[in-house]
Amino acid sequence: MxxxxxxxxxxxxxxxxxxxxxxxxxxxxxxxxxxxxxxxxxxxxxxxxxxxxxxxxxxxxxxxxxxxxxxxxxxxxxxxxxxxxxxxxxxxxxxxxxxxxxxxxxxxxxALADKLTAVMAAAPVPLWIAEDPACRTIRGNAAGADLLRMPVQVNHSASAPPGEQPVHFRLVQNGHTLAADEMPMQRAALRGEDIRGEAMDLVFDDGQLRHLMGYATPLREADGRIQGAVCCMVDVTAIRQVEEALAKAQKMESIGLLAGGIAHDFNNIFQAMVANIEMAQASAPEEARCRGYLDRLRAGLDRASRLSRDILHVSGGDLRRPEPMDLTPLVAEALDRTGVAAIRQLSPGLSRVMVDPLLIGRVVEGLVTNALEASSAAGAIRVQTFMRQVRPEDLAKGHWAATVDPGPYAVFEVSDQGHGIEAGSLPKIFDPFFSTRDLGRGLGLPAALGIIRSHRGGIQVESIP
Structure with a gap:
């Protein structure tokens, strides 16, 4: 055992x-x-x-x-x-x-960080992420860096330690410059606010301004504690500009319709007055003192008639019977009438376009006269005609009729070597009664634009002061 x-x-x-x-x-x-x-x-x-x-x-x-x-x-x-x-x-x-x-x-x-990085890099709108509740470190994507004019790799936070804060811009809301803790991302991270579509302006030290719509939301841990925030700024500057341009166009259309109606009625009155003056001149003896008065009255009525006609052109009216014509001979004839010694680069055989030769001739004469008055060197005026393929992005740069489509267009271009137009005056040159010359009526360019728009065309201006 x-x-x-x-x-x-x-x-x-x-x-x-x-x-x-x-x-x-x-x-x-x-x-x-x-x-x-x-x-x-x-x-x-x-x-x-x-x-x-x-x-x-x-x-x-x-x-x-x-x-x-x-x-x-x-x-x-x-x-x-x-x-x-x-x-x-x-x-x-x-x-x-x-x-x-x-x-x-x-x-x-x-993997999540890589996906988030890829999403931020691919996003076409500016995005930022705060890596801490105090928003001392904020990273942005390429669109955000471009908006702020900063490198992608640097800290974009206005709450960063001294020496790291960006100082070349500020956020303005209702005329008030926002402090760091008043900005959308900081409010979301510090106070848990959800920011939805707040309007504000991004103002740079050089005076440039961008209109923005701000969005921000806090990032929370599983227990609800805030660990940071994410922010998006939508640049609505172009939309604002389009809205302002549309409002201005609607205003100008209303004014133009009113002015066109008044100008048309005045023209009828002027024609009757001119007819009576001509009859009075015909019946008055050559040596009569009244003939001088009648001549001056006739000259005044002619000036009033031209002013009324310009107002009518601003409204886009007075387009009579357009004809299919080659633009080059029409421009050459208008240049001959002005007597200006311009450099001519006129392309023959352009595609025929529907134009009123009298009105287009007036536009050419007016633009050449403006160039002559602005030019400081003899022979510095250049006039060209050519065909051009207008693209959709070109339509956003100039002043075009409302019903214009991309495609081939006949172009005449007038350039000079004068002092140019100041940047502050450039957006106003087509406003009625705006003029940089003391004796100008301020209707030459608005009338030219009205005529070109009535022909379903447009005008583009480039100026280097």
Whole structure:
């Protein structure tokens, strides 16, 4: 009986030591310390081998009974070793699982950051992200950097530490320059506000201004704490300009219709007055004193008639019967009437266009006269005619009729080498009664624009003061 018990205890000890060695090898794979755990596994295998050798020797000696307590103690030691290794294995396994989860979270975070970076880079609108609740570090995409005139890599925050804050622009809302904590992103990050479509102006030190619509929302942790904010600024400058231009065009259309009606009625009155003056002149003797008065009255009526006709042209009226004509001979005849020694670069054989030759001739004469008055060097006026393919983006740059489509257009161009038009006056040159000359009526260019628009064309102006 004692021999059998001895045998069982020794076999169990060997089994536990072999199991402990196998578990040590498994810990080696988990913990990643091959040398230490390989040595422990080898030691346990050697111990198991020694126990096997002892088993063989005891078998030869008939399993002496007095050795049973020693074998039981060895069994207990082997059991404790296996239990300890199992605890260590569980500990390393738990750490390995945590490390794997942390690595997965890091990969997911990097993937999310890469996606966010790609979205920001591809977004055509300015975007910014605050990396902390105080908005001390704000990163923007390429569109945002272009809007602020800053490199993409630098900090865009007005709340940045001194020396890092951008100082070449300011945000203005209702005439008030916003402090850093009043800006949309800072309000979202500091106070948790959702900003939706607030109008503000971006004003640079050089005086340039952009109209913006601001949007911002806080970024929150899972527990609701704010960790930063995201902001978008939509540049609505072009929309504002279009709205202002549309409002101005509608205003000018209303004024033009009113002025055109008045001018038409005045022309009828002037014609009756001129007819009566001509009859009075015909019936008055040559030596009569009244003939001088009649001549001056006729000259005054002619000036009034021209003014009325200009007003009618501003409204786009007075277009009689357009004819299909080549623009080049028409421009040449108008130049001959002015007597101006201009450099002529007139292309023959242009496509025929529907024009009123009298009105187009007046436009050419008026533009050449303006160039002559502005030019400071003799022979510096150049007149050209050519065909041009007008693109959609060209229609946004000039003053065109409302129903103009892209395509081929006949062009006449008048250029001079005068002092140019000041930047502040350039947007006003087609406003009725605006003139930079003391004796100007301010109807020459508005009348020319009205005539060209009535021909479904447009005028583009380039000036270098």
């Amino acid at each position: 004692a021999a059998n018990l001895n045998l069982i205890v020794i076999l169990l000890s060997i089994s536990l030591q072999i199991a402990a060695a196998g578990m040590a090898l498994r810990i080696n794979r988990i913990a990643g310390r091959p040398l230490a755990w390989a040595l422990m596994s080898s030691a346990l295998v050697l111990m198991a081998g020694r126990r096997l050798y002892v088993l063989v020797e005891l078998y030869r000696d008939g399993f002496p009974q007095h050795l049973l307590p020693n074998e039981i103690a060895g069994f207990l030691v082997s059991a404790l070793m296996l239990w300890g290794i199992l605890l260590i294995k569980d500990l390393f396994q738990s750490k390995a699982d945590q490390a794997a989860k942390l690595e997965e979270a890091r990969k997911a975070s990097r």
